[in-house]
Amino acid sequence: MLAKAISNAVLGIDGYLVEVEVDLAKGLPAFNIVGLPDVAVREAKERVRSAIKNSGYPFPIKRITVNLAPADIKKEGAAFDLPIAISILAASGLIDNRRLDDYALIGELSLDGQIRGVKGVLSMALAAKAEAKKGFILPVENSQEASVVEGLEVIAVKNLEETIAYLNGTLKIDAIKENYQLSNNQEYKIDFSDVKGQEAAKRALEVAAAGGHNLIMIGPPGSGKTMLAKRLPTILPSLTKEEAIEVTRIFSIMGRLAKEKSLITNRPFRSPHHTTSDVGLIGGGRIPKPGEVSLAHHGVLFLDELPEFKKNVLEVLRQPLEEGRVTISRALTSLDYPAKFMLIAAMNPCPCGYYGDIKQECACTPKQVNRYLSKISGPLLDRIDIHLEVPRLEVEELTNYQKSESSVDIKKRVEVARELQAARFKAEEINCNVEMTSSMVEKYCIMNQAAVNLLEQAITRLNLSARAYDRILKLARTIADLAGEEIILSEHIAEAIQYRSLDRKYIGGV
Amino acid sequence: MDTRSLGRMGEELAKLFLEKEGYQIIEENFWCRYGEIDLIALQKDYLVFIEVKLSSNKSYMNPQEKVDYRKQKKLEQVARYYLSNKQVESDFRFDVVAISGDKRDREIELFKNAFYC
Numbered sequence: 001m002l003a004k005a006i007s008n009a010v011l012g013i014d015g016y017l018v019e020v021e022v023d024l025a026k027g028l029p030a031f032n033i034v035g036l037p038d039v040a041v042r043e044a045k046e047r048v049r050s051a052i053k054n055s056g057y058p059f060p061i062k063r064i065t066v067n068l069a070p071a072d073i074k075k076e077g078a079a080f081d082l083p084i085a086i087s088i089l090a091a092s093g094l095i096d097n098r099r100l101d102d103y104a105l106i107g108e109l110s111l112d113g114q115i116r117g118v119k120g121v122l123s124m125a126l127a128a129k130a131e132a133k134k135g136f137i138l139p140v141e142n143s144q145e146a147s148v149v150e151g152l153e154v155i156a157v158k159n160l161e162e163t164i165a166y167l168n169g170t171l172k173i174d175a176i177k178e179n180y181q182l183s184n185n186q187e188y189k190i191d192f193s194d195v196k197g198q199e200a201a202k203r204a205l206e207v208a209a210a211g212g213h214n215l216i217m218i219g220p221p222g223s224g225k226t227m228l229a230k231r232l233p234t235i236l237p238s239l240t241k242e243e244a245i246e247v248t249r250i251f252s253i254m255g256r257l258a259k260e261k262s263l264i265t266n267r268p269f270r271s272p273h274h275t276t277s278d279v280g281l282i283g284g285g286r287i288p289k290p291g292e293v294s295l296a297h298h299g300v301l302f303l304d305e306l307p308e309f310k311k312n313v314l315e316v317l318r319q320p321l322e323e324g325r326v327t328i329s330r331a332l333t334s335l336d337y338p339a340k341f342m343l344i345a346a347m348n349p350c351p352c353g354y355y356g357d358i359k360q361e362c363a364c365t366p367k368q369v370n371r372y373l374s375k376i377s378g379p380l381l382d383r384i385d386i387h388l389e390v391p392r393l394e395v396e397e398l399t400n401y402q403k404s405e406s407s408v409d410i411k412k413r414v415e416v417a418r419e420l421q422a423a424r425f426k427a428e429e430i431n432c433n434v435e436m437t438s439s440m441v442e443k444y445c446i447m448n449q450a451a452v453n454l455l456e457q458a459i460t461r462l463n464l465s466a467r468a469y470d471r472i473l474k475l476a477r478t479i480a481d482l483a484g485e486e487i488i489l490s491e492h493i494a495e496a497i498q499y500r501s502l503d504r505k506y507i508g509g510v
Numbered sequence: 511m512d513t514r515s516l517g518r519m520g521e522e523l524a525k526l527f528l529e530k531e532g533y534q535i536i537e538e539n540f541w542c543r544y545g546e547i548d549l550i551a552l553q554k555d556y557l558v559f560i561e562v563k564l565s566s567n568k569s570y571m572n573p574q575e576k577v578d579y580r581k582q583k584k585l586e587q588v589a590r591y592y593l594s595n596k597q598v599e600s601d602f603r604f605d606v607v608a609i610s611g612d613k614r615d616r617e618i619e620l621f622k623n624a625f626y627c
Contacts, residue, residue, distance in 0.1 A: 026601050028589060029626050061556070061603045061623045 003090035006104045007083035008124035012335035013249050015127030019069040022087040027063035035068030038076050047109045048085045055113035055160045060092045079118040082107035099167050102134040113160035117141030119255040122248055125149040144262035147178040188234045192407040197397035204388045206410050209235050210417040211478030212432035214343040219390030221353045225346040229302045233267045234407035237415045243298045250294050268299030274308040278316045288328035288335045293320045296341035306347040307375040321383045385471050387502035417481040433478045445473040450490040458497050472496045520564040521548055524607040527618050544587040557600050559589050562607045573608035582625050
């Protein structure tokens with residue numbers, strides 16, 4: 001009396017199939033679960049027993065052994081309740097075995113046999129599809145999420161009875177149809193037209209969005225740094241379906257998905273507080289969970305008050321910034337999470353906030369300013385392409401205010417520039433200018449003579465490093481893309497150079 | 511009545527009750543070095559080990575509460591001994607018969623498959 005059901009689990013962001021085998025043997029009645037179950041899985045015993053009894057089915061008085069294969073991966077969570085219950089019933093001959101092979105099952109049981117939602121369903125559905133399963137039986141709560149996967153019959157069930165009836169063919173349940181929309185006009189409650197003045201900053205953000213460049217804003221308190229950063233997602237190009245699936249998978253694993261929506265279609269915007277730990281930022285735990293950098297995948301990671309972050313927290317950002325992913329190793333396992341994000345940082349120029357301000361005098365000593373700025377290490381700053389000074393607003397700018405350009409208009413230009421880049425990098429497996437390697441920079445960043453001269457001059461005058469040279473060229477490439485130019489002109493180089501202010505002014509010597 | 515005869519009486523009551531329920535009693539007070547099982551019976555396909563518990567109205571605990579974890583382990587041990595001794599091959603389970611109340615008003619409850627090993 002052996003039965004087998006197929007279920008799913010998640011390791012990292014990838015799902016894998018788990019075979020739930022049940023054997024009913026003669027012997028003193030017992031109920032054991034093997035296959036590295038954690039506490040929540042072991043507790044499934046009580047839930048399964050009550051759910052089966054309360055759904056009106058007999059619970060077998062046998063020696064019940066449940067095996068979760070593969071046995072070498074630690075199983076977590078309550079998602080195996082449904083497959084365990086179903087295979088116990090199948091082993092006692094109450095469920096037709098034939099249909100059981102075609103479907104993967106997932107779900108947490110409540111004591112009365114209702115089925116509750118679980119985490120990470122999208123990844124599981126993708127795994128079920130990859131293993132050529134015909135369908136996926138899951139809780140109603142998670143059905144929208146899984147319906148995104150094409151070619152997989154998604155069956156949403158409310159309770160144990162319904163599942164049994166469906167598997168026995170006495171009840172017909174229609175597969176859930178996907179109902180997500182990747183519209184170009186996402187609804188945002190905020191807009192760039194809310195920001196008064198700061199035209200230079202808006203331009204810089206547009207450039208950053210167009211090329212995927214990282215950006216740091218420096219300015220006195222109240223100049224609108226946070227306000228600007230929050231509006232960045234409104235001008236970023238819309239997510240493609242593949243990107244949306246990647247983003248949704250990460251949110252799904254963390255259990256932060258809304259029930260009624262199947263896909264996350266807005267780019268994520270994460271702004272962790274500066275007391276965040278390094279584990280909170282890049283992810284971690286005994287079995288590593290994704291952190292803020294992964295939640296910001298394909299979106300924006302905004303670090304407000306950058307120097308207030310602990311030094312070790314900022315340093316862990318280096319790997320994800322460089323590679324677009326994080327590898328977290330712990331004793332049990334080592335996992336990879338995607339972390340391709342735009343870093344937007346904001347900071348004051350000094351502890352009091354008014355260093356370099358036109359109106360208010362700075363109250364800090366040079367030593368204090370130095371110490372404050374030295375919290376941001378060179379290597380980190382090296383990875384930030386655009387340094388932007390956000391000055392305080394003049395009174396006239398606040399009062400004589402004309403509504404400026406809306407996000408939708410800026411976004412249109414950004415999308416045109418991104419399309420140019422996509423066409424250019426078709427053969428290179430990258431998407432935007434910021435991902436170019438040095439050899440690609442040489443290949444794609446072609447300047448006219450005037451631009452070459454200007455750049456040479458800048459390098460000798462400002463004493464710029466080789467890395468800065470690459471950075472400037474990449475930035476200039478984006479600016480030229482925004483202008484629709486094939487070849488980089490001197491004006492593009494000039495604009496790019498002025499975005500590298502921090503290289504010399506603050507850090508070089510106060 | 512002393513406790514021993516009280517227990518004997520309880521077992522008699524349980525035996526009558528179970529026979530009415532369709533149990534075929536095959537052993538009474540099976541005793542071995544590990545302990546004792548009050549009744550062993552056959553019911554349908556199952557071999558049933560039965561523990562009888564008595565409790566008066568004055569008692570603080572329900573009779574069924576008296577079969578605690580330690581007693582369960584004890585019963586399991588005896589059952590294992592019995593099974594290996596007799597070489598039986600069938601399904602088993604443990605039942606508890608709980609008798610409460612006094613002479614005039616007895617209440618007998620049967621807990622099928624009372625616990626798992």
